[in-house]
Amino acid sequence: DAGVIQSPRHEVTEMGQEVTLRCKPISGHDYLFWYRQTMMRGLELLIYFNNNVPIDDSGMPEDRFSAKMPNASFSTLKIQPSEPRDSAVYFCASRNWDAEYNEQFFGPGTRLTVL
Amino acid sequence: SQKIEQNSEALNIQEGKTATLTCNYTNYSPAYLQWYRQDPGRGPVFLLLIRENEKEKRKERLKVTFDTTLKQSLFHITASQPADSATYLCALKGAAGNKLTFGGGTRVLVKP
Numbered sequence: 001d002a003g004v005i006q007s008p009r010h011e012v013t014e015m016g017q018e019v020t021l022r023c024k025p026i027s028g029h030d031y032l033f034w035y036r037q038t039m040m041r042g043l044e045l046l047i048y049f050n051n052n053v054p055i056d057d058s059g060m061p062e063d064r065f066s067a068k069m070p071n072a073s074f075s076t077l078k079i080q081p082s083e084p085r086d087s088a089v090y091f092c093a094s095r096n097w098d099a100e101y102n103e104q105f106f107g108p109g110t111r112l113t114v115l
Numbered sequence: 116s117q118k119i120e121q122n123s124e125a126l127n128i129q130e131g132k133t134a135t136l137t138c139n140y141t142n143y144s145p146a147y148l149q150w151y152r153q154d155p156g157r158g159p160v161f162l163l164l165i166r167e168n169e170k171e172k173r174k175e176r177l178k179v180t181f182d183t184t185l186k187q188s189l190f191h192i193t194a195s196q197p198a199d200s201a202t203y204l205c206a207l208k209g210a211a212g213n214k215l216t217f218g219g220g221t222r223v224l225v226k227p
Contacts, residue, residue: 004158031213043159043204043217056214091158095213102147102208104215106158 004107006092012113018080021110024073025094033104034067034077035091043091049075050097082114117142119207121218128225134192136221138205141186143216145207148181148188153202153220162203163190195225 005024013019025032033048047057052069060067064083069075079086089111093104118141128134138148147166151159165172165181165188172179178191192199202220209216 033215042219045214045216048213050213056212093158101149101161101164103149103161103164104159106160108156109158 004092004094004105006107006110008110010111013082014115015083016081019082021077021090023075023092026105029094029096031095032075033093036088038088084114087112087114119216119218121221123219125222125224128195130225130227132195134195134223136190136203138188138218140207143207144210146210147208149206150190151204159204197225197227200225
């Protein structure tokens with residue numbers, strides 16, 4: 001398996017623009033997590049899905065952020081409008097519900113810079 | 116409020132020595148605790164899991180302890196090697212749901 005795939009790997013945009021981050025989880029995994037990592041705040045959970053259904057979105061910073069999972073192999077995180085404080089590395093991770101160690105498999109991340 | 120704290124200062128250690136990292140938490144009743152390794156420019160990679168009713172787990176040169184009374188986990192890298200240089204993150208899962216909360220991570224630098 002190729003692992004969790006994220007695109008783009010780097011995104012530079014201007015304040016006010018819409019940004020869409022994409023994630024393809026590992027095939028067969030039924031949990032998908034979106035995280036944001038910054039130096040100041042570390043790795044924070046934004047939202048997670050189980051079987052394509054959003055379960056906990058309490059970490060989504062505000063209404064500018066939205067996430068969807070239209071099917072088991074694809075998820076998007078959208079920021080509209082983007083602001084400089086959204087600059088961070090965004091990770092997607094997936095997990096199998098019956099994994100022995102409940103380990104999450106992380107993608108390589110998308111480094112977002114909002115100017 | 117819930118907090119997970121790891122030593123934010125980098126740990127510099129000589130090759131062959133044991134590195135010991137600390138993860139302290141407050142206002143949590145974790146079902147389990149995990150340790151991840153993160154290299155620069157990459158996503159975290161799972162290393163070990165220890166459950167609330169377990170005291171110690173080992174995997175090769177890694178050892179994790181879990182003291183729910185002290186609300187602390189210790190992570191040991193024995194016979195450390197320069198390839199062990201990375202940031203190590205602890206993460207807790209509460210009794211309900213599937214949310215993982217991560218500590219800030221501790222950077223380890225093993226010098227030859």
